[in-house]
Amino acid sequence: MPKAPLPEAAMTLLREPNPAVISVVMPSGHPMSVATWYLVEDDDTVLVNMDAGRARLRWIEQHPHVSLTALKQDEWYSHLSVRGPVVRWEYDEQRALADIDRLSRHYSGRDFRNRTARRVSAWFEIAHWHGWEID
Amino acid sequence: MPKAPLPEAAMTLLREPNPAVISVVMPSGHPMSVATWYLVEDDDTVLVNMDAGRARLRWIEQHPHVSLTALKQDEWYSHLSVRGPVVRWEYDEQRALADIDRLSRHYSGRDFRNRTARRVSAWFEIAHWHGWEID
Numbered sequence: 001m002p003k004a005p006l007p008e009a010a011m012t013l014l015r016e017p018n019p020a021v022i023s024v025v026m027p028s029g030h031p032m033s034v035a036t037w038y039l040v041e042d043d044d045t046v047l048v049n050m051d052a053g054r055a056r057l058r059w060i061e062q063h064p065h066v067s068l069t070a071l072k073q074d075e076w077y078s079h080l081s082v083r084g085p086v087v088r089w090e091y092d093e094q095r096a097l098a099d100i101d102r103l104s105r106h107y108s109g110r111d112f113r114n115r116t117a118r119r120v121s122a123w124f125e126i127a128h129w130h131g132w133e134i135d
Numbered sequence: 136m137p138k139a140p141l142p143e144a145a146m147t148l149l150r151e152p153n154p155a156v157i158s159v160v161m162p163s164g165h166p167m168s169v170a171t172w173y174l175v176e177d178d179d180t181v182l183v184n185m186d187a188g189r190a191r192l193r194w195i196e197q198h199p200h201v202s203l204t205a206l207k208q209d210e211w212y213s214h215l216s217v218r219g220p221v222v223r224w225e226y227d228e229q230r231a232l233a234d235i236d237r238l239s240r241h242y243s244g245r246d247f248r249n250r251t252a253r254r255v256s257a258w259f260e261i262a263h264w265h266g267w268e269i270d
Contacts, residue, residue, distance in 0.1 A: 019154065019206050019211040021156035021158075021168060021204040021206070022168075023156075023158035023166040023167070023168040023202065024166060025160060025164065025165065025166050029160065029164070029198070029200075030160065030198075030200040030202070030218065031158040031159060031160050031166050031200065031201060031202040031218070032158070032202050032216070032218060033156060033157075033158040033168060033202040033203065033204040033216055033218070034204060034214070034216050034265070035204055035206055035211060035214035035216075035267065063164070063165075065163075065164075065165040065166065066166060067158065067165070067166040067167050067168040068168065069156040069168040069169060069170055071154050071156070071170055071206070074209070076154040076170060079169070079170035081167070081168050081169050081170075083165065083166070083167060083168070130169070132170065
């Protein structure tokens with residue numbers, strides 16, 4: 001797996017609102033994965049945002065390393081995986097809604113619908129990546 | 136996360152040739168994820184097949200628990216994740232090509248193109264699952 005930075009074609013794919021899956025490690029040491037929105041920010045970090053009640057939020061706090069695989073929409077033979085340590089958290093509800101809004105606009109073009117949601121943001125650093133069929 | 140067995144709607148989604156991502160744990164203890172083909176077999180196990188040279192093959196051998204998230208094609212708000220222990224391996228090249236052919240036919244309608252590939256199969260048990268927007 002190459003280390004960051006990503007070549008431009010990989011970064012282009014990563015910046016698109018593609019389907020994605022995030023993986024975390026549970027306290028058992030086993031992996032757990034789930035579909036997620038994500039957004040590249042500051043070129044080398046990736047924002048994800050979770051409901052404050054999610055078990056995986058606690059799991060990431062306990063083991064702050066994640067992996068994310070983005071599949072090119074309608075052409076998922078092209079895919080890109082990035083992984084690295086969580087370098088920043090944002091628990092404040094007001095601030096985290098700004099983050100989920102940014103994610104929601106990226107994927108759906110509109111703000112997040114649930115305005116009373118309690119959300120938490122995490123940013124992880126792109127420390128390693130690997131891709132497949134990325135022009 | 137509910138334990139297996141899956142309800143019928145979840146199993147129906149899982150049986151479709153949907154885009155999917157598998158997650159494993161590396162020797163560092165951190166998660167790693169990558170896009171994959173998969174196929175439900177015997178109702179409660181999932182077949183995946185890897186090139187014999189893949190690093191993740193060794194990682195799964197060392198930590199034989201995986202997670203897989205399937206995203207409904209063209210509608211990935213519907214997604215399903217299954218996870219559990221690897222319960223069977225198949226290293227024999229002839230046999231493993233039969234497996235990758237079965238996967239290839241499921242996804243592409245034809246046998247796997249590379250007839251000299253060295254492939255390894257692994258089956259993991261669906262011990263736990265969770266889904267989202269599965270009718």
